[in-house]
Amino acid sequence: MATKQAAQSDSYKWVMLLAYVLMSLGIWTSWFAQAPLLHVYWEPVMHVSLATGGLLLSLPGLVAIAMAVTTGRWVDTVGVRKMMILSGILASIGFGLRPFFIDSFVANAALTVVAGYGVCILTACLPSTMIQWFGHEKGHTFIGIGAGSYFMAAGIGILGTANLFPVLGAKGALTVWSCVIVAVTVIWTLIAKDKTGLPHHERAPFVAEAKKIMQTPSAWLMLVYAIFISGMTVAVMHLLPGEMIVARHLPPPMAGTVVGIFAIGMGVGLAILPAFAGGVGVKKMSIILCVLTLLVWVAYMVLPTWTPSTLLLFAVVFGFFFEAPWATGLALMESMPGVTPANIGVAAGLWTMFVNVGVFFLPLICGGIVENTGGSGASGLLWTILIGYGLGLLAVLPVRDSRAEAAKAKAGAA
Numbered sequence: 407m408a409t410k411q412a413a414q415s416d417s418y419k420w421v422m423l424l425a426y427v428l429m430s431l432g433i434w435t436s437w438f439a440q441a442p443l444l445h446v447y448w449e450p451v452m453h454v455s456l457a458t459g460g461l462l463l464s465l466p467g468l469v470a471i472a473m474a475v476t477t478g479r480w481v482d483t484v485g486v487r488k489m490m491i492l493s494g495i496l497a498s499i500g501f502g503l504r505p506f507f508i509d510s511f512v513a514n515a516a517l518t519v520v521a522g523y524g525v526c527i528l529t530a531c532l533p534s535t536m537i538q539w540f541g542h543e544k545g546h547t548f549i550g551i552g553a554g555s556y557f558m559a560a561g562i563g564i565l566g567t568a569n570l571f572p573v574l575g576a577k578g579a580l581t582v583w584s585c586v587i588v589a590v591t592v593i594w595t596l597i598a599k600d601k602t603g604l605p606h607h608e609r610a611p612f613v614a615e616a617k618k619i620m621q622t623p624s625a626w627l628m629l630v631y632a633i634f635i636s637g638m639t640v641a642v643m644h645l646l647p648g649e650m651i652v653a654r655h656l657p658p659p660m661a662g663t664v665v666g667i668f669a670i671g672m673g674v675g676l677a678i679l680p681a682f683a684g685g686v687g688v689k690k691m692s693i694i695l696c697v698l699t700l701l702v703w704v705a706y707m708v709l710p711t712w713t714p715s716t717l718l719l720f721a722v723v724f725g726f727f728f729e730a731p732w733a734t735g736l737a738l739m740e741s742m743p744g745v746t747p748a749n750i751g752v753a754a755g756l757w758t759m760f761v762n763v764g765v766f767f768l769p770l771i772c773g774g775i776v777e778n779t780g781g782s783g784a785s786g787l788l789w790t791i792l793i794g795y796g797l798g799l800l801a802v803l804p805v806r807d808s809r810a811e812a813a814k815a816k817a818g819a820a
Contacts, residue, residue, distance in 0.1 A: 418599070419539035423548060425598045426535050427555040429490060432590030433528055434559030436501035436583040437466065437521070438669075439567040440514075442662065447576040454511050460644070461515055464769070466522030467640075470762035473523060475616070477530045478755020482748065485600045486531050486538065493531070494591030496524035502584040508577045526758060533740050533754045538601050546688050546737035550680030553733045557725075558673030564666040568659075615752045618744035624805040625742045628735060629760040631805075634798030635696075635731050637764025638791060641772040642728070643669065645787055652783035654712050664721045671725025679730040680737065688741065689807040692734040696799040699727040700792065707788045731798070732761075741807055768794065 440462045448454040448462070481489050500521025507513035536548040563583070570579035619625060646668070647661040656664070683691035702724045706712075712720070736757055739745070745753045772790050779786025 418601075421597060422535065422539050422599075423551065425594050426490075426532075426552055428590045429494060429594050430528060430552060430555040431559045431562070432587040433493070433497045433501075433521075433525060434556045435563035435566065436497065436587045437525060438463070438560040438563035439580065439583045440518075441564050442568040442571060443576055443579075445658070445662075446571055448511060451576075452509070452511060459511070462518050464640075464766055465515060465518045466525040467762040467765035469519055469522035470526040470529070470758055471766060473526050474530060474757075474759035474762065475752065475755040477523075477526055478751040478753065478758065479615070481527075481530050481534050481751035481754070486535050487598045487600050489527050490531055490535075490598060491591070491595050493524040493527035494587070494594055496527070497521045498584075498588050498591050500524065501580075501587050505577045505581045505584060508580065526762075529758045529761075530751060530754050533736060534751050537740065537750060542740070544684070545740065546683045546734060547681040549737055550730065550733035551677045553729075553736070554673040554676030554678075556673065557669050557676060557729055561666045561668075561670035561673065564662070564669060568662060568666070615749040616756070618746075619742060619749060619753050619756065621744045622742060622806070625739070625744070627801050627805050628739045628742070629756065631692075631735055631798050631801040632732075632739070632757055632760040633764035633768070634794055634801065635729075635735060635764070636761040637768030638772075638794045638798070639672070639729055639732075640765050641769045641794065642791055644769045645772060645776060645782065645791070648782035649787050650717065652781070654717060656714060656717065660714055664717050667718055668721040668725040668728075671722045672729035675726035675728070675730040676733050679727070680733045683734050683737065687807055688734045688738045689802065689805055692731045692738060692802050693799065695727055695731045695734065696795070696802070699724070699731070700795060700799065702727060703788075703792055703795070707785070707792070731802075735802065738802075738805065738807060 444459040444462065448459040477489075500517045500519070503517055504514055507517065532552045533545065533549055536552060537545040540548045566582075567579045570582060574582070643665055647658070647665050650656045650661040650664060651658055654661075679695060680688075680691065686694070702720070706720055706724070736754070739757050740750060740753055742753070772787075772794065775790050776782065776784070776787045779790075781787075
């Protein structure tokens with residue numbers, strides 16, 4: 407009987423993977439559905455400046471800075487299922503009620519803060535969900551799939567709203583995404599569960615767990631890595647459309663399409679590439695992916711002539727490599743010596759907090775640098791992205807992968 411129950415529990419991991427991906431698709435499409443409206447509704451119709459309107463995308467990052475670490479601890483104690491239900495409820499309130507307040511930017515910003523905490527919970531639950539159901543050895547693969555669904559959803563949300571707005575208007579377009587987020591929340595509530603039979607772990611006080619996780623220089627370096635790898639993602643999505651319009655002479659709709667394809671390329675890369683870390687290790691895979699990304703970006707900087715077709719190809723290739731180091735980095739963070747099954751949520755919370763430090767502040771810093779180095783069409787933008795992403799690569803180079811080292815030592819002793 408115990409063997410049969412274990413087999414059923416093991417097979418349910420695929421249901422949980424699907425349930426998590428559906429939730430992330432619902433939340434992230436609803437979040438980034440707002441992006442096209444900044445240019446076609448809030449700025450021209452409601453007379454909200456583009457900089458102020460950007461808060462509708464960046465406020466979830468600010469919420470995560472404040473709440474991510476505490477949320478990770480709650481994931482450890484309350485469990486993934488209940489926390490994800492809360493995530494869906496908050497996202498359904500925050501993103502779902504936007505159509506009823508379509509004439510108020512302030513109300514939309516307040517609702518985005520509510521939904522932003524749902525986004526924070528979703529991210530904090532990612533490693534706990536995948537490692538709980540698939541184990542540490544395969545966790546990086548499924549963390550990549552879960553994270554990949556974020557950016558696929560972002561691209562779908564951007565492209566979807568761009569096409570829905572001319573037909574349905576702002577209210578109608580957001581109503582579509584409201585229905586989506588409510589539906590996936592109901593699905594998660596009905597089918598999701600926490601894995602049974604896991605060993606009980608005594609949980610030390612929060613501060614003690616955090617100190618345990620951050621006991622090595624490698625853990626601190628991983629948080630620096632998180633800032634730059636994630637922050638440059640949002641900086642590129644903010645700045646690249648303008649660069650393509652000014653320097654590459656693309657019409658704005660085509661520039662938006664390129665960035666939407668770029669986001670989908672990130673999702674595909676996140677879903678596929680981390681699986682290869684099983685053969686070379688998550689640290690080496692992170693370095694390889696960062697180097698490949700920088701090489702593609704240098705090619706974009708150096709080559710003088712680009713057509714719309716080649717820019718779309720660039721968006722696919724660049725996106726494919728660009729964000730996958732986020733997933734391998736999170737898996738590497740969960741391999742630090744002080745991370746245990748009792749505090750894995752705290753580790754994820756620390757990672758999420760520093761990711762969102764980068765997400766919120768680096769686009770502002772990069773935007774200021776670009777404005778003072780000649781604007782969107784100048785090479786300062788290209789160098790800013792190259793240097794920012796390069797700093798992430800430099801941070802991961804000295805990191806020690808303790809789990810890989812322990813496995814190597816064990817194999818040598820055998």
